[in-house]
Amino acid sequence: MAIVELKDVVKNYGGKGSDAADNAVDSFNLTTKDGEFIVLVGPSGCGKTTTMRMIAGLENISGGTISIDGRDVSQVAPKDRDIAMVFQSYALYPHMSVFENMAFALRLKKLPDAEITARVQEAAKVLDIAHLLERKPRALSGGQRQRVALGRAIVRQPQVFLMDEPLSNLDAKLRVDMRAEIVKLHRKLAVTTFYVTHDQVEAMTMGQRIVVMLNGKIQQIDTPQRLYEWPANIFVAGFIGTPSMNFLRGKVGADKRSVANEHFNLTLTGARGGALAAHAGTEAIVGIRPEHLSYLAPNDPIAENVLSGVVEVVEPLGSVTMIQVQVGPYRVTAQIESHLTVAMGEPIRLRCQTDKLQVFDATSEQSLLQAPAAS
Amino acid sequence: MKDRTIGGILLTALAYFVALVMFFPILWMLLTAFKTEQNAFTIDPHFLFVPTLDSFRVALEQGSGYLHYALNSVVSAVVSTLVGLLLAIPAAYAMAFFPTKRTDFTLVWMVSTKFIPAVGVLIPIYLVYKQLGLLDNLAGLTLLFTAMNMPLLVWMVYSYFKDIPKDLVEAADIDGATTLQTMRKVILPLALPGIASAGLLALILAWNESFWSLTMTDHTAATLAVYIASFKSAEGLFWAKMSAASVLTVAPIIVLGWFAQRQMVRGLTFGAVK
Amino acid sequence: MSSPAVAVPSRGKPAKANLSGAPVRRLLAPAVIFMFVWMIVPLVMTLYYAFRRYNLMMPEVTGFAGITNFKLMFTDPTFWDSLINTLVLVGASLVITVSVGLGLAILFNRTFAGRGVARTLAIAPFFVMPVVTGLIWKNMLFHPVYGLLAWVFRHLGLNPIDWLAQYPMLSIIIMVSWEWIPFALLILLTGLQSLPEDQIEAVRLDGANRWQEFRHIVVPHLGQVLYVVVMLESIFFLTSFAEIYTTTSGGPGTATTNLPYYIYQSAFFQYDIGISSAAAIGAVILANIFSIFLIRFVAGNLNTGSRR
DSSP, X not given: OOOEEEEEEEEOOOOTTOOGXXXXXXXXXXXXXXXXXEEEEOXXXXXXXXXXXXXXXXXXXXXXXXXXXXXXXXXXXXXXXXXXXXXXXXXXXXXXXXXXXXXXXXXXXXXXXXXXXXXXHHHHXXXXXXXXXXXXXXXXXXXXXXXXXXXXXXXXXXXXXXXXXXXXXXXXXXXXXXXXXXXXHHHHHOOEEEEEESOHHHHHHHOSEEEEEETTEEEEEEOHHHHHHSOSBHHHHHHSSSSOOEEEEEEEOTTXXXXXXXXXXXXXXXXXXXXXXXXXXXXXXXXXXXXXXXXXXXXXXXXXXEEEEEEEXXXXXXXXXXXXXXETTEEEEEEEETTOOOOTTOEEEEEEXXXXXXXEETTTOBBOSOOOOOO | OOOOSHHHHHHHHHHHHHHHHHHHHHHHHHHHHTSOHHHHSOSSOOSSXXXXXXXXXXXXXXXXXXXXXXXXXXXXXXXXXXXXXXHHHHHHHHHHHSOOTTHHHHHHHHHHHTTSOHHHHHXXXXXXXXXXXXTTOHHHHHHHHHHHHHHHHHHHHHHHHHTSOHHHHHHHHHTTOOHHXXXXXXXXXXXXXXXXXXXXXXXXXXXXXXXXXXXXXXXTTOOHHHHHHGGGGOTTTTHHHHHHHHHHHHHHHHHHHHHHHXXXXXXXXXXXXX | OOOOOOOOOSSSSOOOOOSSSOOHHHHHHHHHHHHIIIIIHHHHHHHHHHTBOOBTTOTTOOSBOTTHHHHHHHHXXXXXXXXXXXXXXXXXXXXXXXXXXXXXXXXXXXXXXXXXXXXXXXXXXXXXOHXXXXXXXXXXXXXXXXXXXXXXXXXXXXXXXXXXXXXXXXXXXXXXXHHHHHHHHHHHHHHHHTSOHHXXXXXXHTTOOHHHHIIIIIHHHHHHXXXXXXXXXXXXXXXXXXXXXXXXXXXSTTTTOOHHHHHXXXXXXXXXXXXXXXXXXXXXXXXXXXXXXXXXXXXXXXTTTSOO
């Protein structure tokens, strides 16, 4: 268990004439809590795996420091950092049995045989692979290999776990099961964990805090709930949540509460009400999540904060129905109740839940809202 | 999908015939080795005869020196292969798993030394060896074989290492293994079949080598190639003995070579043909 | 050979040793130094000798020779003979091995009972020590009286030929080809077998006939393989030595003296280090003409085979 601190960490692969703009990871700052589960998420090439590999020591850092429990490990070899890593490919040693795979690190540490056996069997029991210990990795299913890879990490009893997209090679159902199991395992062991994924659902369901990255830069570090409610910029807003948030471009009105153009006029309410005070006349982008739009019956008198358009696509998912509506030049996705029958080509009105709206500066793409202080 | 048409049968027959023609000189050598000297040296060749092991006995007897040369061949081929692997494996390991900007250059440079003709370096090596007393010296010859096979070994071992995911090296690294431990406990066991076939090919090439043996050795360090070459002025006197000695020299290599066919293509063409 | 490109880290900081894994330099150094000492240093020394007066019979004559050695070499008719012989040997052996090898590869690419055995027999000559090849052919096959070919000729009612005396170069070419046809066969067969099955099926579905299939799929695919065979064989044929050493010793006259044999004779019989070094430089240049293309090809292929 440990506190991991990354201070101004930079990675630059240093090709000819490279400068800060080419940084694969740029001034990465993060201090974990003891035993925290941190998820690094972002599209491929965003630097999340590089960051993890720098924490592991598999990649040299070009600047900044990394410390584990106050010890600067920036120049320490991976084997002396007291970390364990689960690889995307699992990286099980094909010529060793499951037992030997898990025992390998302990044998290198020259632990007594009795302790090695005890630790491996303990881990195998936790992961439900005790009956597989004599098999070779190639005789295992994908899910079993995944468990062995986890087992190899936990027998080490390291200070930090690193997991690099460990579930991406599993099929969808298994992935959901393993997700829960890794979370359970983390609760039990309470070891500080870094978890890399490109899947925002995985990030949201597993992370205590999530680091959203793009092009080597941290976009936002927050809890899942706050990422959802108070995204720092358009990228985070669009990246978190499925289906993606809808974005409509307009201008902040003179009343400093609304954003409008000829196709819509949306007024912020609730905690968001006063946020636009200083931005009258600013070009802005309004964000609305599909789940914050609802069907409005044609005869309903409500006329404010309504988007009117034509239904283009209807996708019934069973529990809910996803529809795409053409509102002026915008294609808006909305999630409506499944008992409602809407048909393609028909006009439709959608009501916005105005206390959930997001507003971003059109140029900087940063949020114009003030998130309340984290509790 | 077997072809049972007339044309197909003819083509099959042709394939057998060609194979036999290609193999015939070897077969003829084999037959001659089992003849007496009188039977071997006749105007009308004897195809049917009573086989005898006399020629083998003569070839192997004390005075022939066959065993002396054979021992030199075995030592130089085996030791040069082992030394070559000892140098090639770490180099290939570094290049395959820890490539730098210079790796491609180094690898191509290594491969390209294979294409320097031996005559291009013969004279200085001869003169320096003479100075150092390495002429007709088994160690000197063995090192030349090592140099001759090194590009091949580096390349082949490199290509087998490339087939092993780098993740395994990193996993071992994080598990606390030193470079030597990673090599010994993780990588070598996985690449062993490949390394063995690379070694086998190097062994065959060193065994069959004649240019360096003929120019750099005389008797003390002379290999079977030199011994067999000494029959060149025999003019029919010792055909059976020559054949017997040749069979003993060639047979083990042909057998090993049959096992190494597939790897040989990969190795000798430096991966251009797989 | 160009000097190694020096990679400099972009900013002022000295390059840190890689934390993870291997001390790359220490692993590479033994092999690199070994190859440098055994191949590059002698090569440079050869170049140096080529411009020196240096005859082992006249140790008192030393000094810079300028291009004298090359002049002497170029005025030596034996050198020209050896150059022409080398090219004839390479050219003829190439044509024979590649064409016969291709024919055999196509023949052995069919499925038939006992194919493995037949192929194995056909490949065997490649593993025969060249010294043995020379002796077996010279004595038991080519011998004008007791050789098997003489017996065959007599039975056909022809006059037996004294192969090595009457057609020395042809004899050498036959021996070299016998050894190397299996090589061409093996590689071309591997090439044929690695033909992409789906491409063949696609072109058949497109209605191509056998010839079009061969022309548009097999030939382009095999082109690469042929290229490699031609280049590799050229380099090996350029350095043929054992077959000549054990049979004709370069004769009769200079009929079968090739460049390696010429260098060998100049150095070991005339003790002229200068001239033989000059000729050795010539041989290296000749080999480089082929190997430059081959090395480029290998370098281009370097990373295509790997997954990363």
